[in-house]
Amino acid sequence: MVGRILQADPHTKITATNNYRDVAGAIPIPATFSLEIGRLTSSRDNTVRYEFVSDYPFAGRPPHNLDDFQLKALASFRADPKVQTLEATEGGWSPTVRLASPIRMTAACVACHNSHPDSPKKDWKVGDVRGIQAVSVSQPLSQGSIGFHYLFAYFAAAIATGVAFIVMQWRQSRELALVNGELKEANNFLATVSLKIAKYLSPEIYKSVFSGERDVKVTAERKKLTIFFSDIVDFTATTERMQPEELTAHLNEYLTEMSHIAISHGATVDKFIGDAILAFFGDPQTLGPREDARACLRMALAMQKRLEYLQVKWRQQGIEHPFRVRMGINTGYCNVGNFGSDDRMDYTIIGAEANLAARLQSIAPAGGIMLSYETYSNVRDMVDASAGEQISMKGISRPIVPYMVRGVREQLRDDTVITEMDEGMSLTLDTAGLDPARAARLRDKLQSALAQLEARLAVPSPKETSG
Secondary structure, three states: OHHHHHHOOOOOOOOEOOOHHHOOOOEOOHHHHHHHHHHHHHHHOOOEEEEEEOOOOOOOOOOOOOOHHHHHHHHHHHHOOOOOOEEEEEOOOOOEEEEEEEEEOOHHHHHHHHHOOOOOOOOOOOOOEEEEEEEEEEOOOOOOOHHHHHHHHHHHHHHHHHHHHHHHHHHHHHHHHHHHHHHHHHHHHHHHHHHHHHOOOOHHHHHHHHOOOOOOOOEEEEEEEEEEEEEEOOHHHHHHOOOHHHHHHHHHHHHHHHHHHHHHOOOEEEEEEOOEEEEEEOOOOOOOHHHHHHHHHHHHHHHHHHHHHHHHHHHHOOOOOOOOEEEEEEEEEEEEEEEEOOOOEEEEEEOHHHHHHHHHHHHOOOOOEEEOHHHHHHHOOOEEEEEOOOEEEOOEEEEEOOEEEEEEOOOOOOOOEEEEEEOOEEEEEEHHHOOHHHHHHHHHHHHHHHHHHHHHHHOOOHHHHHO
16 A cells, blocks of 8 residues: 555545555545455465345355354344444364454444445445454464464554544544635625626626626727717706705616616616716627617617607606707717726727717717618618718818707507607606506597587687787
8 A cells, every 4th residue: 555655646635445556546444445455365375254145135246154253243233222342262173263353333424334336235324334344363382372363453454544534534524624614615605796786787797707708907999889878958057956865766766777778788887977878789799880870779769769668757746847868870980898907997988980979979869860871871760860061070071960869760669658748748648558448538638628628628728809
């Protein structure tokens, strides 16, 4: 066993296993070691025999032929846990002294035997008698008893070595259990931290970083993106009419609703700049410049539709002037990636095309969507748009023709929802959610309202009367 350890590669981990002959640097487990000792002693001199036997041999291994003394010893040890040794002396010309001690299962033994596929028994418990160690010494009359004492001491040392191996395995298993517990706690902590970090990153960036697709280092590349920029109209004036707590609640609700829509359409939300939203399509995932532009327009239309619902809700909550939002969309080449230092960086886009999206937003009317020609050329079959007056921007040499979205083509329009808001009126009607009885009741109310409007139109205004 010492020779196997010395001959092993210095970097090889020394392990204990039953098939140690097939593993470099391995040493036998205590049970295998005991069997090997028994074979060696029995082959040299039949006057001394050491046996490691059990009535539960592993599958695929030859059974142990137990004699009467060994069967009696097993029965005694299992019947009374306090019995530790059993002795017997057989007479004759060659008197034989036999000594047996139980092999009891430790925690490490139970864990191994109950899980081993070849184990004949799967319900071992700590303290169960697995087998016996038996020493038989036959002493001819011509020999004295001194040699027996030395041999017995030798075998006692072998047994002690086996016990030491068992203790070592138990300690290793306990240390491994402690390490596994610490690793589990560390994994739980990292999972909690990663979920918190995800709140500060776009889902697309979070996935690419934690999956290993993107390196966390200062780098950027030039890509063709579709950039979206939105801003709340007269936000400063709105803040003056609302309490800070109320403003915070409504702004967070607005940004949350818009973020959900952006993520559902595949956008990368770059940042919130106060009440403004900067998002883009084309990195880290892209469907191609044309499909990215179309996805961005669908997102903008969905946001405006959702805002109509929110405006009705906010008016019902007592907000006299709810948020109105204007949007700008541009398609062009930008630098996208990680900008900053090795200690602190920000994933964002820079370039004149990104600034153009913000400029288009600034000239859009409240509730409107303004497109650049590059974007309009990719979505012209989706919307009706009219060209506006040319604008120029620093960093862009070509003249910019903005396109104002006037309407949505029939295949994109949702005719089941009717929304209209004006001074003295707030109407949101979802016809798809009405059963026949409710539809009839609402029809009567609308007809009554139309009759009142007709009567109001029939009354001349004060200007007409005075004229």
